Amino acid sequence: MINTPITKEGIYDLLEAVKDPEVPVISVRELGVLRDVQVIDQRVIVTITPTYTGCPAMDVMKEDIEKELRNAGIPDFEVKQILSPAWTTDWISEEGKRKLKAxxxxxxxxxxxxxxxxxxxxxxxxxxxxxxxxxxxxxxxxxxxxxxxxxxxxxxxxxxxxxx
Amino acid sequence: MTIQEALFTYCLRRGDDNLILSHRLGEWCGHGPQLEEDIALTNRALDLIGQARNYLQYAGQVEGKGRSEDDLAYLRNERQYTNVKLVEQPNGDYAHTMVRSFLFDAWHLPLQQALTRSKDDQLAAIASKAVKEIAYHLKTSGDWMIRFGDGTAESHQRAQRALDDLWTFSGELFATDDVEAVLFAAGIAPDMAAVKSAFDSTVQSVLTEATLKRPMDAYMATGGRQGKHSEHLGFMLAEMQYLQRAYPGAIW
Structure with a gap:
């Protein structure tokens, strides 16, 4: 259970643990799938965008994010999927690219x-x-x-x- | 016809084209001419089914009767399917499968590029995602056209035969009706004449490099958009829908 106030940075840090199930060394943030985190009156809204339209890993990533938030004791959250702006490989961070190569x-x-x-x-x-x-x-x-x-x-x- | 009714049908058409072609490509799984191509076809199928999901979800939402993407995919019969006849044609040999995809991709890319500018935000969002995948598809199906056409005498002959057989189904891709007219007037659907001219120029340049001959525009098969399909679709749906028909509501 989180006792301190929930912050945007705290959620980002927490979600660093959520990896791409197909490439388990790179996090959803490094992959550029995690687009936004908003904390409004202790309600957490996480916005993600799919890499490939048909990628079956997307559903798993969404569930993993929800699980991570639930396990951290976040009482009120929502994981939203958006299509636009469309994901591009340019959004994979430099650290993410290094990890892919390794x-x-x-x-x-x-x-x-x-x-x-x-x-x-x-x-x-x-x-x-x-x-x-x-x-x-x-x-x-x-x-x-x-x-x-x-x-x-x-x-x-x-x-x-x-x-x- | 209201804009909402037209938009519902328009989304169904986009979803059905993708879903049916995706299923056809999926039939190659385990039967590809070589492992890499087997994987390539199912990857294409995966992209198409992802796009189909977006369209059928949105169709259900626009319709407002609580139908899900699965309801629309598994619980409509062939007369309720609105895909073009091109995508339901059997796979044939590899040249046949690739020519079918090439004709589809050469139409699909300019259509989706135009849809990125649709006044309907969701259609524009789906398109902006899909165009990148379709551009990749067109590149590879075009490469295969060139490899077949400008390859051996056997591969050239098979590619030309497939093109001659399938050309009659290309006209329907550009057919317009009330649904298109209502949405075009509202700035939601694009001008199909512009899509046709982009298609013609892609086909022209690829066929020239492939040393293949563009068939004459003669009789063009239509009717798919109105649910009047070739005999092939019913058999395909019987297989695709079997599980949901036999065990309604099954999930895994």
């Missing part, structure tokens, strides 16, 4: 990357050996957010977080 998933490039603007294929660094000599095997991967790549240097396959 987990073996190549982080997304910036959507405004000059190469993307020119319609060129992105340069994706192998998260294992760091080589830039990599090739896309499939535009779709093991989850809605990932594509499948292969490193030509260390010959390992790896996931890349799709740039959206």
């Amino acid at each position: 987990y073996g998933i190549a982080p997304p490039e910036k959507t405004a990357d000059i190469r993307a603007l020119k319609g060129e294929a992105p340069v994706v660094e192998c998260p294992q050996c760091g080589s830039k000599d990599t090739v896309m095997v499939s535009a779709f991967g093991s989850t809605a957010c990932k594509a499948l790549w292969k490193c030509k240097n260390c010959l390992e396959p790896f996931d890349q977080f799709k740039c959206l």
Whole structure:
């Protein structure tokens, strides 16, 4: 039970424990899914936005947030889902991108990357050996957010977080 | 027809197109020509079903009779489904499946891009989310058109045959009626002539690179929007709706 007054910062800290169930090293905040926390007269309103429209992990994240709030003894809360503004991989924090890489998933490039603007294929660094000599095997991967790549240097396959 | 009635039908149409194509793509699960493609098709299906959920939820809300997305998906019969005939066509071979998706994507992207500017906030929000996914779909289905068309003699022939077979279903994508007219006048639905011209230019550039021939615009099949479907939809719904029909209200 929380005895001190509920603060916005306190809720943000609390929700740091809620991870992406598909990539359990990155929190909903680092992923950019957690958009806003409001505390109005001790009522907590958490706003989240889906990554991919059909991502089944979204329902799990919502439930995990509710569980975390309930376990912390927050009596009055609501988790709202909004679609607009639409989520972009640019919202994944730098810390989040570092964690993705350490987990073996190549982080997304910036959507405004000059190469993307020119319609060129992105340069994706192998998260294992760091080589830039990599090739896309499939535009779709093991989850809605990932594509499948292969490193030509260390010959390992790896996931890349799709740039959206 | 009131704006509310038109909007309900419009959302159903968007939801039904996505849901039916999603189910068709899902039929490939475990049967893809290679593992990566098997996964790619089900990923596409997942994006489409996510969009379908948004539309059917919103349709239920607009209708105001307490119907949920599941009620709309599982408890309507084929005459109540409003999808275009293109998306209910059987999968055929891989070229057939990809050509069907390419034609759909080439129409879906400009439609959704226009819907991001809809005066209906929820339609605009759904579209702003969906356009990114659809752009990705169109890129990959377009790449396959080029790979098939400009590939071997066999792949070229199969892609051209699929295109010739499916072209007759492309006209319905742009058909307009009272529902479209009411919403267009209200600034909610876009001008389909502009969507058609974007479709034509995408098809033109991809087919040229793919060395495929655009079929002549001849007879175009219609009726799906009014619930008059090809024989294929009923069988598909029988499978898709089986569980909810046999065990009403089942959840897991």
